[in-house]
Amino acid sequence: MSDLLRFEDWTSPVPPVEREVLSRLVEGEDEQPPLLFVPGPSMGAWAFAEHWLTHAAGRGFPAHALTPRADGDLRAHVHDVVQTAASLPRQTVLIGHGAGALVVSHALARYPARAAVLVAPAVDRWATLGAGLKTNPFGTLRGRPRLNRKQLFSAGVDAEAYLSRLVFPRRLTASKEAPRPVGSPPVLVVGSPDDRVVPRKSLDRVATRYGGAPLLFPGMAHALMLDTGWQEPIDAILDWLTKELHAGS
Amino acid sequence: MHDTPDIADRRDAVCVIGAGASGLATIKNLREHGFAVDCYERETSVGGAWNWRHDRSPVYANTHLISSRPLTEFPDFPMPDSWPDYPHHSQVLSYLERYAKHFGLGEHIWFGTEVVSAVPVGDGRWDVTTRSTGGGSSRVQRYAAVIAANGHNWSPAKPDIPGANSQEAWKGQIIHSAQFKDPAQLRNRKVLVIGGGNTGCDIAVEAAQQATTVWHSTRRGYWYAPKYVLGRPADQVNDRLLKWRLPLKLRQWLYRRTLALTTGDLTRYGLPAPDHRPYESHPIVNSQLPYYLGHGRIKAVPDVLRFAEGRAELADGRRIDPDLVITATGYAPRFEFLAPELIGTEESGRPDLHLHAFARKHPTLAVVGLLQPDAGLLPLAHWQSVAVARWLQLRREDPVRAAAVQQKESARPVSSWSRRQVVATRRHWFEVDHIAYLKSVGELLREMEPAT
Numbered sequence: 152m153s154d155l156l157r158f159e160d161w162t163s164p165v166p167p168v169e170r171e172v173l174s175r176l177v178e179g180e181d182e183q184p185p186l187l188f189v190p191g192p193s194m195g196a197w198a199f200a201e202h203w204l205t206h207a208a209g210r211g212f213p214a215h216a217l218t219p220r221a222d223g224d225l226r227a228h229v230h231d232v233v234q235t236a237a238s239l240p241r242q243t244v245l246i247g248h249g250a251g252a253l254v255v256s257h258a259l260a261r262y263p264a265r266a267a268v269l270v271a272p273a274v275d276r277w278a279t280l281g282a283g284l285k286t287n288p289f290g291t292l293r294g295r296p297r298l299n300r301k302q303l304f305s306a307g308v309d310a311e312a313y314l315s316r317l318v319f320p321r322r323l324t325a326s327k328e329a330p331r332p333v334g335s336p337p338v339l340v341v342g343s344p345d346d347r348v349v350p351r352k353s354l355d356r357v358a359t360r361y362g363g364a365p366l367l368f369p370g371m372a373h374a375l376m377l378d379t380g381w382q383e384p385i386d387a388i389l390d391w392l393t394k395e396l397h398a399g400s
Numbered sequence: 401m402h403d404t405p406d407i408a409d410r411r412d413a414v415c416v417i418g419a420g421a422s423g424l425a426t427i428k429n430l431r432e433h434g435f436a437v438d439c440y441e442r443e444t445s446v447g448g449a450w451n452w453r454h455d456r457s458p459v460y461a462n463t464h465l466i467s468s469r470p471l472t473e474f475p476d477f478p479m480p481d482s483w484p485d486y487p488h489h490s491q492v493l494s495y496l497e498r499y500a501k502h503f504g505l506g507e508h509i510w511f512g513t514e515v516v517s518a519v520p521v522g523d524g525r526w527d528v529t530t531r532s533t534g535g536g537s538s539r540v541q542r543y544a545a546v547i548a549a550n551g552h553n554w555s556p557a558k559p560d561i562p563g564a565n566s567q568e569a570w571k572g573q574i575i576h577s578a579q580f581k582d583p584a585q586l587r588n589r590k591v592l593v594i595g596g597g598n599t600g601c602d603i604a605v606e607a608a609q610q611a612t613t614v615w616h617s618t619r620r621g622y623w624y625a626p627k628y629v630l631g632r633p634a635d636q637v638n639d640r641l642l643k644w645r646l647p648l649k650l651r652q653w654l655y656r657r658t659l660a661l662t663t664g665d666l667t668r669y670g671l672p673a674p675d676h677r678p679y680e681s682h683p684i685v686n687s688q689l690p691y692y693l694g695h696g697r698i699k700a701v702p703d704v705l706r707f708a709e710g711r712a713e714l715a716d717g718r719r720i721d722p723d724l725v726i727t728a729t730g731y732a733p734r735f736e737f738l739a740p741e742l743i744g745t746e747e748s749g750r751p752d753l754h755l756h757a758f759a760r761k762h763p764t765l766a767v768v769g770l771l772q773p774d775a776g777l778l779p780l781a782h783w784q785s786v787a788v789a790r791w792l793q794l795r796r797e798d799p800v801r802a803a804a805v806q807q808k809e810s811a812r813p814v815s816s817w818s819r820r821q822v823v824a825t826r827r828h829w830f831e832v833d834h835i836a837y838l839k840s841v842g843e844l845l846r847e848m849e850p851a852t
Contacts, residue, residue: 156835156838161636164469167482237478237480
């Protein structure tokens with residue numbers, strides 16, 4: 152039962168690093184659980200600081216975003232997410248985007264999150280690879296794959312500034328499917344049928360794994376949180392969360 | 401809540417006794433499995449043994465962990481990775497306080513409330529009598545299960561040394577290690593520390609830096625492992641050997657070699673040679689003891705026979721004149737609120753529980769944290785409480801399968817989870833190998849997997 156015997160963590164713990172966490176806190180009583188946004192390793196906390204953090208805090212949720220460490224493997228990224236979640240004052244909601252959703256899905260086995268949201272989850276390796284080859288064959292085939300403008304953003308977005316901030320680390324891979332989450336948190340899958348990184352079928356498959364159907368936002372590109380229509384998905388996520396939190400207690 | 405004469409029925413709620421590390425994990429995991437929980441804690445705050453403010457806390461000013469951080473933290477709530485390999489006891493307390501706050505456990509804990517008795521009333525249910533710690537009227541409530549997480553390091557086991565408490569025989573002061581809090585207690589005194597366990601070694605080292613003279617009396621030779629091997633915490637290196645599944649004989653050989661190369665031979669300082677093989681007793685982890693032995697600051701002496709004529713008489717006939725004696729002779733488990741037969745208590749006082757946790761004849765009674773592992777206790781207590789929660793859940797939802805699991809578990813050989821090959825003393829009653837133990841708990845959890 153590898154779940155109980157964690158030789159890797161016991162014999163060679165993940166080396167600690169300084170972690171960048173951007174936060175938008177809520178004045179006064181924090182009635183809502185904290186949110187932790189986890190981008191894929193190409194982006195940083197900045198991607199959520201643009202719109203979603205402030206908006207979530209405006210609706211009463213203390214919101215935090217973590218910048219993934221440079222050149223970490225899946226295990227190191229999972230470690231950072233769990234460390235950050237455990238450092239927050241209350242049981243945290245994990246929200247992962249892209250490859251960050253892959254990290255979150257594995258972190259859920261290591262930390263009993265209050266709830267979790269997988270946004271445009273790049274969880275299915277082959278589906279993501281296939282979609283990438285279709286839109287951006289040369290970028291996808293590199294050892295350090297490069298996402299391009301067409302994959303990430305819809306036409307209306309002024310993407311230059313964002314593109315210049317992207318980094319291109321090695322592709323994150325999981326040797327096996329994410330284990331069952333501990334503490335059985337409610338999990339929501341969010342995405343767009345027009346995402347050119349994560350195909351629609353993959354969204355369905357991931358949602359089914361967590362016993363639900365994906366919440367879809369047609370017309371949006373992969374980077375939902377930077378899209379012109381960024382407000383719609385975050386509002387839907389927070390509505391879902393509010394409903395789940397009341398249902399649970 | 402106020403006193404009512406009749407029994408308040410708490411229906412499916414579970415009663416947890418104690419809000420130390422084991423109790424907190426139990427509350428959290430029961431809540432996660434959908435149980436209402438009432439936890440009773442006689443102190444006014446969480447942390448149990450790790451809370452130095454509590455009268456019964458065994459920690460002293462300079463207590464540090466002896467197992468390293470990754471082997472000590474809860475598996476689903478890690479300690480900050482910026483903390484040292486071996487955190488200080490005050491860090492452990494702040495960790496437990498944050499755990500309680502993070503998971504909102506406080507609202508399920510009744511502080512300043514003692515459990516007086518827990519009595520089975522048939523059908524697996526329990527009448528639990530509680531009373532406020534200061535005294536006052538008591539109250540009885542009925543619960544679906546009782547989980548004792550009351551700790552086993554708070555009731556000092558004191559040796560009976562003739563003459564120790566007689567002013568005529570000896571005028572010095574004798575205290576149990578539980579009463580040792582501050583290094584200032586040792587300053588400029590002639591100190592005799594009795595007991596070769598981790599606490600005894602730690603206090604002897606502390607005394608070596610404060611007292612004028614230090615004697616360290618041990619009855620048995622132990623294997624004194626250093627805290628670091630090859631630049632890594634020793635337990636992390638040891639687990640690598642376990643990961644490679646090296647056979648015990650080979651590990652014992654490696655252990656001897658490693659100790660020969662690091663700690664070296666301690667018998668030349670007068671310590672007795674170990675009378676058992678490595679891994680057959682609770683590990684002693686102390687890098688500084690050999691250092692102070694070598695500098696003459698600690699003098700190793702044998703057993704103390706009696707106090708007479710103002711001196712302590714040793715087994716080898718020598719007589720020494722300490723003015724402070726600290727007995728680091730451990731603690732005895734105590735379950736005053738349970739009739740002894742409920743937990744199968746043997747004549748020696750040792751409870752007999754399946755996996756040191758489940759009462760054999762009472763499926764809704766369990767003890768969490770009653771273990772002496774060769775690693776940190778918290779991970780084991782966590783998985784114990786997960787198993788307890790899942791067991792109670794299965795029993796509630798699928799009694800037929802629960803009965804089958806119970807049948808299967810009762811056939812599990814004790815040797816598969818308990819260290820039988822250990823020195824036969826009270827100190828080793830609950831000794832377990834953390835790997836073998838977690839494997840057994842893992843198998844139990846797998847048997848109870850919810851059907852999907």
